[in-house]
Amino acid sequence: MEKLIRLLKKSRYLMIIAVLAVFSHAYVLWRLIAPDDKKQKIFMTGANDGLEQMLPMQLYLYEKFKEGTLFFDTDFGLGGDFYTDLAYYYSTNVIYHINIVFVSIGEFLFGYDTGTIEFWAFNGFFISILKTFAIIFFTYKFLKVIGVKPVYAILGGFIFAASPTYFRFTVYWSFFSDVFIWLPLTLFALEMLMRKGRPGLFVFTVALTLINNFYFAYFQLIISVVYFVIRLLAKREDDLPRAQALKLSVPSAIIGFGISTVAFFHAVRGFLNNDSREYLVEVPFIAELGPQDNIFYENYLIVILFLAVQALFTPVLYKKYFYKLFAILTIVFMLFTLSPYIDTFFNGFQQPQKRWHYMLVFFHAVLIAQYLANLKHVPLKTYVLSMIPVYIILGLSVWIAEEMVIWLWLVPIVQFAGLIIVSTNKERRPVIMTLAVLVVIFTMTVSASHTEAEIYHPGITDRNHLFYINSNHYRSELQQYNIDHIKDMKSAGQKIDYRVREQDNTPMYMGFSGTSMYSSIIAGEIIDFYYNDLKVNFPHESISRYASFQSRSNLYSLMKADYMMRENEEGRIPSKFEPVLTDGTYTIYENGLPLDFIRFSNNIYDPDDLDNPMQREHAMLNGIVTDAYEADSRMPSPENVLDDIGITSFNADYDGRILEVHDDGGGLRLNFDEVIDAPAGDEEVYIELHIELIDPVKRFTVDVDGYENDRLFATSKYRTYADDLLYRAELDETIPIQFSSGKYAVDLQAVYIEDYSTLEAASNSENMPHEVIEHPNSYEIKIEEGHSGLATVPIMYRDGVTATGNAGGDLGAFRANYLMTGFEVNPEDTSIRISYTPPYYWLTLAISLISLIGAFVYIDLFGVRKFIGGLSKRS
Known part of the structure; x- marks a missing residue:
């Protein structure tokens, strides 16, 4: 019994953190189960990027990994390397992979239907609560190591984890909020290294951060270096000597980077291969400010709690090292919010994006935790004076916004609880607990108010709910039935041109090989194909989307998009497509002039000799466009009338x-x-x-x-x-x-x-018997004997694609027809296999494994037991 009591006592803070992690989601959970029909079953997923990108990508990757397809598939838009291109999202995301372990267990034990968007929408709540637990826990560990008492350390973690910024990140782009975990963990790991000479946690934190998301790893690199340099320059007495801290940090970072190589290298390669157009708009040094830019009131992204304002106007506490440090960081980063230059800097010197604000949220949460922990040391006069700027700021905010938010009424109540502690100069347990509860309620009210106004507004809640995702606006039973029917009609390798409304990732969540994609990372070759080479003009301009082929019959045939489905009222059907089925709402069309999946030709055209999109289309129909072989044909340009x-x-x-x-x-x-x-x-x-x-x-x-x-x-x-x-x-x-x-x-x-x-000539001249067989990670094409020469298949070519014949071995795959894969077939080949592995994958995997082994050897030099003890020690 005594052991049980001791165990419960040691784990009481973990239980509190777990309760707070659930409690922080009270508002979004209420919107899920609210009795009001207009608010019923609102998912914690944005109706724009959430439903169009996040959930389809999670579902798609899970299905691919489950079937054993690890890198490449022709149903990834026009086809491509989803491991590399979706590393920005989930393909290498640590949190996602932990999540799908739980998902697969649930599917096995309880028969969860993981193939629906509805499942992944509900799953969002589960993973967010787990993330919030980790955020509070690691912030708590960091605050404890800098000297904050447990109750206030947990409060600081809660303020960070339950912030409006966390919920905005999570609702719109769920992987964004992963960085809320890595920031406190990274600073905690740095403190363990600089105070106690334990580099182990830092090694694995660097590795996990780089693996999880290369984009936010850039943010983490900036703030980690800044924090580390500050700590080195303004060294505390009990820190390691500067030289020793450097000797530990540099190899630790290198080893951590080495562990991440198998993910980080390919993620960066995908980003660099993305066609990111230069942002040509002049960025002002100071932004034009409006009511929604007020970071103390109803900013669309962040709300700085009034407690941070009081903390900043309490100079008596600045004599404390970490208090002063985080007060300065809070002030500096608040000033940063005024300049789009900072937004550009944190976004890799591209267009300004306000994704670094989570740092400010963390700094002000850490400052508030220290302020509350030291309230008893604040003179009454100082406390009262610190309230004045609060009311000035909030008063001006109400006047400018011309409205009052609900949480304003809680400000004097929380201040009164703090006033009792300041007045008595003591920390009586009932008063402390009352203050803690009030701070929790206040934080949740601010977050709920912000979520109601800035996130769950009608434009979002009209769509991110159960009825919408099961309707014909997203995925209805009739739409899915028709798509499944087409899949039964078509042959392997043929594509279906269909998307619901403007949902470009429809193929991902309806399970078919389509012609559209919505992603921030798109292979540059595809963008060049659409915008420069063939000038396919989409109905809606966007650098992040592509869809269909502008009703151009030549391109449909070349890319094997031989089926399409349209609502009856929709026009713009390619001239060579004919209706084959209709249900009164949707009509299925079939290409009347299809081309073979594998096409042989002796006509080779140099892409530099082709001057306009029509000439390029005709060249691809007549032969092969490539610079891998010497051109032997000339394609006349169509007449310009x-x-x-x-x-x-x-x-x-x-x-x-x-x-x-x-x-x-x-x-x-x-x-x-x-x-x-x-x-x-x-x-x-x-x-x-x-x-x-x-x-x-x-x-x-x-x-x-x-x-x-x-x-x-x-x-x-x-x-x-x-x-x-x-x-x-x-x-x-x-x-x-x-x-x-x-x-x-x-x-x-x-x-x-x-x-x-x-x-017509190309279609009528082709009827070579062949069979396409789709395997996990490869495609097999069976042909009759006697065919030889250059061939093309409408499989996206990427560096790493290989073509092998059953008789001749490597067939020397090359880029053909701008996007396709070409190769030279031997006369004896009757089976050709197209496969793909990201370039340098096995090398990067070897580096990661060697670095992982090296990490344990390196950590052991400083004592494995100390490392484990430092990670798991409870107070």
Whole structure:
């Protein structure tokens, strides 16, 4: 019994932390189970990136890992390396991999249906509570090691973990909030190294941080170096000598980096391969401030608690080393919020992003914890004076915002509890516990108020709930039934062109090989293919998305997108697709001019010899476009009929260069009377033109014969800067090009008429018997004997793709047709296997394993027992 009592006493703080971790989610859990139908089953997932990226990617990766596919699949958008490209999200994410261990156990023991978005939406609550426990625990450990008593250390951890910033990060981009774990853990590990000479925890913290997310590892590197340098320059008496601290920290960081190599290297490689356009907008040094930029009130991202203001105006406590340190860090980082330059710096000198604010949340939480722990040492006069700036700031905030938030009424109550401690100069247990409870309630109220106003607003709650994700706005039973039916109709290797509304990751959560993707990291070759080489113009401009092929039959056939599904009211079906099934709501179309999955040709075209998208399409249909072999063919350019058409303006003025569109919209009409005598059958028009909006700065729409193309405003962070555009339209006597009102630079560059005779010839000449078999991590193509020469398959080529024949061994895979994989087949090959391993994967894995072994040897030099003791010691 005594042992049990001792065990309970030792674990009481862990139990408190566990209760607080659940309690911090009271508001979001209430929104999940609230009796009001309008608030029922609201998931802790944003309706935009949450439902469109986070949940589909979690589901997709789990299914891939479960089936044994580790790196590459043709159903990852157009196909590609999801291990590398999704490292920014979850593929190497430590928290995610811990999560899916629990998920797989639950699936095995309890039969969870893990193949639905609904499951992963509910799972978000579970993993967030576990993360919050870890955040409070590691903040508690850090605060204890710098001398804060346990009760206040837990309070500091709770203020950090239950902050509005945590919930904003978690709801919109769940992997963002992982960094809330790594920051206190990193500083705790640094303190263990600098005080006690124990580098073990620091080694593994560096490794885990780098493995978990390379992007936030950059943030962690900055703040870790800053903190370490400050601690070295302003050394405390009981710290290690500077030279010894450096001798421990540098090899520890190197070993930690070595352990992370198998994940970090490939994540960075994916980021560098991403086509990140240069942000051309001038960044001001000081931002133009508005009501929502007030970090003390209802800022959209962060709320600095009034206790931090009082702490900053309590100079008597500045004589304490860590109090002064975190007061200065809090002040400096509060000033940083005023400058977009800082946002740019923390975002790798790209467009400004406010993702570093979690540091300020942590600094002010640590400051508050120390302030509360030292209240009894604060003179009454100082305490009262420190209340004045609080009421000035909050009063001005109410006046500017013209509204009062609910948590304002708790400010004087919390202050009164603090006043009792200050007045009595003692820490009586009932008063301490009352203050602690009030601080917890106040923190939760601030967070709930912020979440209600800034996160769970109607634009989000209208969609992130159970009904929405099971509706035809996201995934209905009818939509899934039709997709499953197409999957039964199609052959392996064929793609389905379909997405629900604008959900570009529909294929991920509906389980089919599609043609769309929404991700911050997209292989640069794909972006070049769409924006530069073929100028495929998406309905909505974005650097983070691609979808479909602009109804261009040539591209559908080349990429084996032979099936599509559309709602009946939707138009813009490629001319060579025919309806095969309909249910009254959705129609399934099949390509009437398909091409073989594996295509042989002796015609080799040099990409440098091809000048326009139509010429490139025809070259791919006639042969192989590549610079891996010497070109032996020339592809004539299609006729440019621009000089044969008439151009007039309507509700606009056009001088051949500048187009000024009047109110209600206007634009240009292209007259084809001189080109055709009557409307043609399947002939289509491809129009190349340059478009830039000069004035005003706004989003605008270009409508070409009913095809609406939404373009981003000039200063948008997600603008493609692809202003040389191509539009497809059915050939008619007149084709209108309509613009929103404004002043544009418009240059008509070329007009081509496509009759698809090249596609028809290619399709009719191909009917080689072959079979495509999809294996985990590879694709097998079985062909008849006697075929040899250069071949292409519509499998995305990446460095690391290999092609092997059953007779000739390595077939020398190379990039062909901009995105595809090409290889040279031997006459004896009847089976060809395409596989992929990220470049240098086995080397990086070896470095990681060697570094891991080296870490234990290195730690043992300083005492493994001390390391373990320092990690698990309870107070």
